[in-house]
């Protein structure tokens with residue numbers, strides 16, 4: 001961390017990497033999480049490292065869905081906890097959605113560690129740790145199948161980010177709605193979620209909380225209108241078109 005000069009043009013990106021490396025050393029993040037992050041960085045580069053108009057629209061639809069849901073739950077993995085713990089706690093409080101630890105590379109030490117990070121960030125309760133994750137999602141064969149009966153198991157909407165594809169498919173099959181944050185518009189998670197936010201998780205969470213605050217007083221009809229008029233496939237198409245047009249323009253300007 002001390003080796004990063006304050007004048008480095010990509011200082012912020014390097015500091016984010018440091019956060020993940022630090023949390024990998026504590027055991028909260030798995031080494032595979034660093035690989036996943038690298039893939040994300042690459043897509044972020046192609047997207048211009050900003051929240052584009054299509055992502056603003058999916059954030060609005062996600063805020064509407066969270067406000068319409070009767071029991072939304074925020075599913076947290078190692079990367080999410082390392083990158084934006086305070087912001088996740090704030091979102092959780094704003095939409096009354098419990099935080100639940102759900103890991104692909106699950107072990108008790110990591111569950112506890114991530115629970116601790118979230119509690120240090122202000123969470124009063126964290127689900128999915130230890131015997132709390134005693135329910136099973138039969139459709140899934142990874143460790144992500146272990147869920148809390150007070151959380152993901154009974155949720156009508158699940159907010160998740162930076163995931164391998166299987167789980168979103170399983171949750172959708174169970175009739176749940178899924179809001180996914182994924183910089184890769186081509187991932188299976190992106191393709192199967194009810195709402196995919198193609199943007200960096202670090203930028204998305206505070207923006208989503210702000211949008212929820214702004215939309216809190218809207219009528220149910222208005223929120224329904226916003227959610228129903230959102231089409232995930234069309235939004236993903238827009239993100240791909242955006243990348244391809246941006247690349248063509250950059251090629252011309254070289």
Ligand code: PTJ
Pocket residue numbers: 029030032033035036037038039040041043077078079102103104105106161162163164165181182183184187199200201202
């Ligand atoms: O903590 P665990 O055990 O649950 O494991 C978490 C990882 C991330 C290792 C696991 O879920 C995994 O292997 O994920 P994948 O299959 O590599 O998918 C991660 C997706 O997140 C990829 O499509 C990346 O492009 C995307 N991604 C990475 N960083 C970000 C991101 N999307 C949004 N914001 C990011 N910062």
